[in-house]
Amino acid sequence: NAGVTQTPKFRVLKTGQSMTLLCAQDMNHEYMYWYRQDPGMGLRLIHYSVGEGTTAKGEVPDGYNVSRLKKQNFLLGLESAAPSQTSVYFCASRDPGQSTDTQYFGPGTRLTVL
């Protein structure tokens, strides 16, 4: 049981390049989330999904796209990276069940856009 995993752990991009971050969870959770973490700002929600085939915008969705083709995977895409997207990205999954409604986080992806 690996929990929530993220690929890659580190990445450096040039402005305008594209990339996809992969999040995988093996806990059969319905809900999945992508956050970005910037110094002094806590975690901000980018996009989330409440089930396979569904996605929704969070607090800071601009410049990002997501897909949830399989229940266990949630992909975050940057079509044209900008320096403002330099951040640490965290994926989380959540079990909305009555007694265990808790988010479980992956280890993070540190992205630098030059």
Place this chain on the structure above:
Amino acid sequence: AQSVTQPDIHITVSEGASLELRCNYSYGATPYLFWYVQSPGQGLQLLLKYFSGDTLVQGIKGFEAEFKRSQSSFNLRKPSVHWSDAAEYFCAVGARSSASKIIFGSGTRLSIRP
């Protein structure tokens, strides 16, 4: 507006001393409240959560938190800190009825003085 405030950006305490980290929230619905800890370079780990019932909740690593509805607070405490407690701590608030609305505070960085 829904928000979580952690008024202390950085706190330093001596090893063996007691600790209290403050968290205040503004939330329209009945809140679920969480404390997470993040060690350097790591993801977020759940320390404890409050859903209902007893307002004093016990968590892992000897932490506890008390929900005070009248003060809209959910402060985290530990009677005696250890050097390994040095980390960043995040308070979060959510509602079971909403998949997206888990809001994080900006975090408090805890340093331990030998």
